[in-house]
Amino acid sequence: MALSVLYIGGTGQISLPCVEASLAAGHDVTILNRNKTAVFLPKGVKSLVGDMNDVAYGELAGRRFDVVAQFRLYTPEQMKRxxxxxxxxxxxxxxxxxxxxxxxxxxxxxxxxxxKLENKYWQYSRDKIACERLLRDQDKLAYTIVRPSHTVRTATPIQVGNPDGAVRRMIAGKPVIVAGDGSSLWTLTRSVDVETPFVRLLGASAALNDDFHITGDRGFTWNQIDEAIARGFGVEAIHAHVPTETLVRFNKEWEGPLLGDKTWSALFDNSKVKRVTGPFEASEDIDEILRDSVIHAKERLKAPASAESDEDRLVDTIIAAQDGLRP
Structure with a gap:
């Protein structure tokens, strides 16, 4: 059944492939975003320019869509609106x-x-939890909550610090930081592997007023992830293993992404979403998973590097301090 679908966002890591898959499924697709990303939209997609802070955003209440897919909401105040x-x-x-x-x-x-939904370390995640709670605590708006994990398309999945900066370090033969010993298991999922189950949730009565995560079924160590990224650039990854607590002492901003997420192993049971959408396959080949990320990174890194960044100097300082503790 063809649906009228509004995507708020629509050009991001996950949303763009979902827009393309929705169109391929025969849906009438409209996107609303700020039109600040140079992305080619498939023919047939209607585009509205704006964001959640515009007065015009409230006027969407006067339009009718079968589905509204919200990719750009981060705070309880936004959810209330x-x-x-x-x-x-x-x-x-x-x-x-x-x-x-x-x-x-x-x-x-x-x-x-x-x-259990709880994150003691990361405000971003606590805000998402609060948004979910607001949805569950009301009964007038039928909803579906989707929880992607680390999903890749154009971005490079680096555990610590700026991804392009870390790749430049690899290319230069410099070590990159990995939290702990790099053996925790992390799930990476391609955006194209999320699009199929996501679009199957649209208009599904069994998905209403329920929550689902959509991820791959296999994990990789952070050492393996770095090695695969380096392999894509024809270099070797040199790891500098540093305890997470040390990293957070050097840079408090890393606490949320690390202690709130990437330090720990994260593997998922996707049987619930598969019961509603039917089976789907996500790539388990790390080189295939990272292929698009490497292609996009190579394009970005054609631009000349700027002078050494504050973060690059910080990374060197941390590595030197950690090396000084070794016998």
Whole structure:
């Protein structure tokens, strides 16, 4: 059945492939974003320019969409506005949350949708939890919560610091930081592997007023991830293993992304979403998973590097300090 679908966002890591897949499924697709990203949209996609702070955003309440897919919402205040805007204006409101909402470290080796929602370290994740709670605590707007994990397309999945900066270090033969011993297991999922189950959730009655994560079924160590990125550039990865607590002492801003997420192993049971959408396959080949990320990084890195960054100097300082502790 063809649906009218509004994507708020629509050109990001995950949303653009979902827009393309929705169009291929025969849906009538409109996107709303700030039009600041130079992305080629497929023929047939309608585009509205604006963001959630525009007065015109509230006027969306006067339009009717079968589905609203919200990729650009991060705070409870934004969620309150969306509930007010889209109640009565859509049959299904899809909120793209984050798998970082799950408690870390996990108490079971596989996370399910029943895993406790709590993050003591990262405000980003706590805000997503609060947004989910607002949806569950009301009964006028039918919703579906989707929790992607680390999903890749154009970005490079680096554990610590600026991704392009870390890749430049690899190319220059300099070590890159890995938290701990690099053996924790991390799930990477291609955007093209998320699009199929995501689009199958649209308009599905079994998906209403429920939550689902969509990820790959296999994990890789951070050492393996770095090695695969380096392999894509024809170099070797040199790892500098540093305890997470040390990294956070040097840079407090790393606390959320590390202690709130990437330090811990993160593996997922996707059986719940598969019961609703049917089976789907996500690549388990790390080189294939990272292929597009490497292609996009190579394009970005054609630009000449600027002078040594503050972060690059900080990384060298941390590595030197850690090396000074070795016998």
């Amino acid at each position: 969306d509930i007010a805007t889209f109640t009565g204006a859509t049959g299904q409101y899809v909120f793209v949350s984050s798998a970082s909402v799950y408690e870390k470290p996990v108490r079971h080796y596989l996370m399910t949708e029943r895993t």
